[in-house]
Every structure is written in structure tokens, then in C-alpha cells.
Amino acid sequence: MQQALSIQELGELIKSTLENQLDPTYWVIGEIADFRQAPQGHAYFELAEKQGNQVLAKIRCNCWQFTYRSIASRFESLTGTGIKNGMKVLAQVQITFHPVYGLSLNVKDIDASFSLGERARIRQETIDRLTKEGLLRLNASRVFPQVIQKIGIVSSPTAAGYGDFINQLEHNPQGYKIYHTLIPSMMQGNEAVSSLINALEKVENLKERLGLEAVIIIRGGGAQLDLDCFDDYRLAAKIANSSLPVFTGIGHERDETVADLVAHTKLKTPTAVAEFLLSGFRIFEENLGIALTRLDRLTRQNIKLADNLLHQQNLRLKTAVQNRLTLEKERLNAKKDRIKANLSTNLNTQSFRLEQLHQALKKAASQQILSNGQKLEHLEKSLKSLDPKAILERGYTRTELDGIPIHLVKDIEKGMEILTVNNQQKIKSTITDIKEL
Numbered sequence: 001m002q003q004a005l006s007i008q009e010l011g012e013l014i015k016s017t018l019e020n021q022l023d024p025t026y027w028v029i030g031e032i033a034d035f036r037q038a039p040q041g042h043a044y045f046e047l048a049e050k051q052g053n054q055v056l057a058k059i060r061c062n063c064w065q066f067t068y069r070s071i072a073s074r075f076e077s078l079t080g081t082g083i084k085n086g087m088k089v090l091a092q093v094q095i096t097f098h099p100v101y102g103l104s105l106n107v108k109d110i111d112a113s114f115s116l117g118e119r120a121r122i123r124q125e126t127i128d129r130l131t132k133e134g135l136l137r138l139n140a141s142r143v144f145p146q147v148i149q150k151i152g153i154v155s156s157p158t159a160a161g162y163g164d165f166i167n168q169l170e171h172n173p174q175g176y177k178i179y180h181t182l183i184p185s186m187m188q189g190n191e192a193v194s195s196l197i198n199a200l201e202k203v204e205n206l207k208e209r210l211g212l213e214a215v216i217i218i219r220g221g222g223a224q225l226d227l228d229c230f231d232d233y234r235l236a237a238k239i240a241n242s243s244l245p246v247f248t249g250i251g252h253e254r255d256e257t258v259a260d261l262v263a264h265t266k267l268k269t270p271t272a273v274a275e276f277l278l279s280g281f282r283i284f285e286e287n288l289g290i291a292l293t294r295l296d297r298l299t300r301q302n303i304k305l306a307d308n309l310l311h312q313q314n315l316r317l318k319t320a321v322q323n324r325l326t327l328e329k330e331r332l333n334a335k336k337d338r339i340k341a342n343l344s345t346n347l348n349t350q351s352f353r354l355e356q357l358h359q360a361l362k363k364a365a366s367q368q369i370l371s372n373g374q375k376l377e378h379l380e381k382s383l384k385s386l387d388p389k390a391i392l393e394r395g396y397t398r399t400e401l402d403g404i405p406i407h408l409v410k411d412i413e414k415g416m417e418i419l420t421v422n423n424q425q426k427i428k429s430t431i432t433d434i435k436e437l
Helices: 007-021 065-079 112-132 160-170 192-210 224-231 233-240 258-262 270-385 388-393
Strands: 026-037 043-051 054-063 088-098 102-111 150-155 179-184 214-218 246-249 398-401 417-421 426-430
Touching: 007 088, 026 054, 043 088, 054 065, 065 102, 065 112, 088 112, 102 112, 112 224, 112 233, 112 258, 150 160, 150 192, 160 179, 160 214, 160 270, 179 192, 192 214, 192 224, 192 233, 214 270, 224 233, 224 258, 233 258, 246 258, 246 270
Parallel strands: 054 102, 150 179, 150 214, 214 246
Antiparallel strands: 026 043, 026 088, 043 054, 088 102, 398 417, 417 426
16 A cells, blocks of 8 residues: 655645646636735736637646736836736746645746737737628718717817817807717726626617717727727627717827728727717808808899899780780770671560560469468368367367376376266366276
8 A cells, every 4th residue: 555645745746746847838818807916016826728718727826026017117118018818818928836735837027929819819800800700891881961060079088088089079169069978987897897888789779769969989098908809799780880970089199990991980089989979060161151142143134134034024915915915905896796796586585575574474373372272261261170179169078187188197196086078077086997908
């Protein structure tokens, strides 16, 4: 049986084996995670290898104060930003093992040029993908009015660029008014992409209610690697598919981000975006002034031309009226002569016809009066035969119970008093017997 080792002995064995069997240092590629800097100046983090969102491997790292200060200074001078989470780096490391703290990597150096090259490679892959999917210039096809008056702004409310943009927008010398709504978003860091996408989705939801005509994405400049979020495919695709035109003023001078490439219009700074929006008002006013001047000139020309035409038309109309009056006068005289010739004949004929009609009407009226008199006499006899008094005179009587004809009373009982009326008398009697028929 092999002799058992203590935990400390096993740790020392592992340490000595690693030191004897491995090279003093290795260059490794990994993504920085869980980065933190101790008060003493040391840096602690993990280097991880990922496939999509899945972590395939990770290992704990440390970089001691003196080394980290040198690496960080050189890295920032070359890239324009400090070392932080999410960066993919090429690091020179020494593998160490401590019996208490276990396996870790002691970082000796970080190649800043690799980080810049890796960023450029990822950026180009994103551009190629957007081009293949037809998204690169999709947003450029969105139509917007020459004078944009309602905008949604995606920015950090504390960003200097946002303050400059609003100041220039609201204090323009001409007093142009642009209604704006801020949709706050993070503009750098690990959560910036998700925050920007959420902000653009909010713009889509507010578009109809607020009548938005464009989206403005602005920030106040910054280091090159601070702009990495604007090279992200997900954000670029969101901008490309926006139903509103997107204008960017991210505030950097050296390179275009992918967000700039897919946006409708890219401007260098937030103030340049404000100037672009205000220029639409000025161009519109200038074009309107030119159009009004042309309209005034054309109006004067048309008035002069209309006066000449009116004068010519008046002369033609006067001649035509005179000719027509002469012709109509001749026609009227001819008709007058014909009327005089036929008038006496027509009058005699009409007098004879009127006399015939008069005699016919007199005869018809006499017949109608006679017929109507006979009808009235017949109706009078019918009415007299229906008179209640006439019925009573023929020997009939009328019997009532409380003013109601007896045949209409439903419940008749003995002892009830009834009234019988004949031609000459009203007789009251009491019911003593009732027999059903």
C-alpha cells in the first residue's frame, strides 16, 4: 500500500511538479470577468473562454501592484481606455499553485494591440453580417419631413453631449421650436447594449402617441473602447429595423461605429445633429422665400396678361352683343308680323271654343246638382231611421243598469235596480228573477 500524504504534502508536490514540468510563462487568450482592484493596487479577475453565452473554462488571475500599474498605464495609452470586464485580451501568465489558495495565474503582461485587433475583427464580421442580411442601409430608406419638429432622444440625461444638444436646440437665434422627449439609456459599459435596445423599443411604443418623426442617439465622446457597445450586432440590427429614421451624434472623430453605418444619417457630434435639424428650418424658410418671390412675380405677370385678355374679350363681346341684338330685333319684328296676321283668326276660333265649353259646363253642373240633391235626401232618411227617438216611437224600449245598457252588464244579480225607457216613460224596477236563455 502506497504511503498516504498529508494535504500540505500533496499541495507541495503539485506546486513543485507544476514548477518543474511547465514553462515559466504562457500567452493565453481569454475574456476578463469579475474584475476588481484592491486598495493596495493589486488587480484580481478571471480569464474565461466562452462559446456564445456558455462558459467553457475559467481560471482565477491576479496581477500584483507594480506589474498592474505598468500594464494598465501602457494599455490605456494605446487603447484609450482601462482594463475592464468583457474585454478579450492576450495575456502573458505564470501558472502558480498555493497549498491554501489553489491554482491561479499570475499575470505578467497584456498585449494591448491584440485587444484593438480583436475589436476590429469583430467589427468587420458584424458589418459583413449586416450587409448579407440587407440591414446595412435599411434605415437610410426611411423618409422624414424636411422640417423635423418632434424627436425622441436616446441618451444619458447626465451626458455632456446631451446638455450641449438641448442647449443648441432650445437657444437657436431664429427661435425654431423642436419638441423632444428623452428616453434615458446607458451609453457605455457591459449593460449599454441592452439599455439602448430597450430605449429604442420605448421609442417605437411612443411614436404614434407623441407623433415622433425621428430618433436621435447622442453621447459626449469618450475613449475608443468605450464605444464598443455601438459596434454590437444586436444594437445595429435594432437601429436598422427602426420604423423611424435614426440620427447618430456619438461624439467621436477617428472612426465610424457600426451604429453610425446603419443609421439613416451619421453626424460627428451632438451639436452637429442639432445643427442638422435646425438647418431644415432655415432651408425651408429660404425655399419658401424664393417660392413667394417667384409667385409674386408670376402673379404680376398674370395680372397684366389677364388685363390684356380682358380688354380683348370685352371688345369681342361688345361686337358679338351688337350683332346678336340686331339679329334678334329682326327675328322679333318677323314674329310680330306673323302674330298680327294670325291674331284675329285665333281670337274668333278661341271665342267659339269658349262658348262651347261654357254650355257644356252649365249642363254638367245642373246634372251634378240634381244628383247630389237626391243623395242628400236619401242620407237624411237613413239618419232619421237611426235616431233613438224614432226607434222608441216604433214601440221599442231601452233598459239600463247604472247607466250601462243591460246587455253589456256581465254580473246581474237579484235585487239590482234597473231603468227601462220607452217613448213616453222611464220606469224603475227591481230584479226578482233571472232566467238564462
